Amino acid sequence: MSTRTIEEPAAAAADPDGPPPLSGRLPRPWLFPLLAYASTWILTLGVWAWLGDRNVAQVPSVERRKYHGWELHFVFKDASNYLDVARFGYPDALPLDADGSVKANNTAFFPLLPMLVKAVAVPLGGRYVLAALVVSVVLGAASAFAVWKLADHLRGRRIADRAVVLYCLFPGAFVFGFLYSESLAALLAAFCLLALVKRQWVTAGVLAGIGTAVRPNMVALCAACAVAAAIAVHRSRDWRALWAPLLSPIGGAAYLAWGSLRYDDPRFWFKTQAEGWNQHTDWGAATVRRVLWLDAGVRAEPAQNLMHTVFFVLAVIGVVWLLRERLPAPVTVFTLTVLFLSFTASAQGSKPRFVWTAFPLFIAAAARLRGRTFVIVTVLFAAGFVWLAAWSPLHYGRGAP
Template sequence: MLRSAPTDRRGMLCAVGLFVALRAVCTAVLAAFAAGRDTSLLALLGRSDAIWYARIVTRGYDHAIPVGPDGTLLPTNLAFFPLFPGIVALVDPVLPGGAGTAGVVVAWLCGIGAAAGIYAVGTHVRDRRTGVLLAGLWAVLPHSLVLSMGYTEPLFTGLVAWSLWALLRRHWVAAGALCLLAGLTRPTAAALVVAVGLAALVAVVRREDGWRPWVAGALAPLGLLGYVAWVGHRLGSADGYFRVQNDAWRMSYDAGGTTLATTRDLLTRESPLALYVTAAVVLVALGLLVLLATDRVPWPLVVFAGVVVALSFFGAGYYQAKARLLLPAFPLLLPVAAGLAAARRTTLVVVLAVLTALSAGYGVYLAIAWPYSP
């Protein structure tokens, strides 16, 4: 592991300020388009998955998987992990506007925490300038619209970033505890469990840091496994959670055949813009993973990013969601951020301006024109 550079308040404030400013620009553009269509900005930021989370806050979890008239299993809110709606439920009584508004507010606050954590990781691995740019790049990714919505990506990415930072600093118990919380947020936490678990195993084998790696390794999977077990108990079936994913939501994994077949179809038939952007994001992510693996970065970052890319690539359902699933894999941006850190200020301004314009425009498309979850 590399020696840490000091993570100072000034640099972190710069990173958070850049993140907030870029997201504010993108949200302002969306607000302008929403006003032109007599649509509420909050309604756009609280659509799709955000509605599912708001309903969990107000109605609780389903007691069974809904069944359609033809006997097929229908989507259920048991697929959505509990930490985010739990936090929203705490905030909801304090804010006006209902659970949907509270979800957007919580997402924004979590995005700020995530930007700070991303900066901390970037500073540890490289330097302060790289850390600031890493947070800025994350703010203007193609699907960064969801960072301003009532979605779990900001909370999950924040927990991932701070868990990885704690891991790199050898704060084992904190890394394991944050990984546990990430496991209560999204199933993609499996990638973080692998990274923390492997790092703990290496430390145990090398007899480093005493009992702490043991605790980290034990804590890391508890959140993910705990929710899977709870869903199984609620449905009265040990494989209940997998029935929710496979049978109710039609989400599974294959050897990448679905991803390759869908990508091939994009070259031979007209398809929506979102699918082309998704294919491009997945391809770029694979290239960035190769760059990251050949760069001098701590291996847990490569492991985490690699597993997230694998989960996205091998997923057999909801092709359009693959790019969004890659949002928490911010270590992939490290080579880009490090390269920009060495560039002139004019170059930085131009690159961030172009990326912000593209992100804002695509965010409008996803929020208004695209009928499905961003």
């Protein structure tokens, strides 16, 4: 593995001669990822118009009392929890069942996204749903730009253009249309990885530290920072690289420390996850059962299970391409860690939005897919995007894909 794995882009070698990339034909190349992102909202608004009030009966009555019209499409499942945290904060005490176990509650949701919604809601006069929509749109656009920027640095403009199209139209990207934290996580992760390959250690550490306050699986950034620092110290004795792993866990650790003091229990988050939301690490047992259709509970929901199977296969193909493409070690480690954390979680597995969060897969895919093959894959992705965006609200009790 050459020093370039950490320090230099491989763009010049990987970007063959030919007509200008699509982004090069625009007045400003950075408009291209924004246009790619706009296509997701065109599809989303089309789905919302088609859904109309078809999904209203599926929405819990408590949600129907709080939200109306387009809000019922946008405030989907976890989005309602994030909005409640933004409005009311976290509970004063962990709610308990009669047997002493912790009930499902909002401490499972990390604080950065609700903090941003609250900050935007203040100048909007407390209109939290509108603030959430503004935050979602801006973060989604910014994440598309960040992924494009990272891909451009690693493999050149032409591959970056294809990568951001795949990122924006992959079926898991349907969560752009909800108040979900994946786009904020991708935004911070892409810029963190870019800082790592540029050896901007403090910047990378700060971005990773902020990222770990978004979602628990952003601990993958800690792994990426650790690997990048280890390589830099081993090869060039660059001890400044240690700033990245030292700073990387600060955001998530601060939330867990705060909650430990508030609830007088250092395991408050883990108890909420395991007892309240029935989520835990099972080292891939649930994923294997889903992919191989091994139990009756899985087979009872064929559409949901087929989705898990298809996206597991896509993830495996993506990993093979990622390893063959030999992207910088921190980028590869981040991707594999995100997938590992998802596949070994009892309630997550190969859900489309978790595969999508491992976005460097799209850089590797963009390097492999060209011409008509790329167009066919893009169309299939867009069709899957529309199907998931329409299917999920009509099957509210099946979990968020």
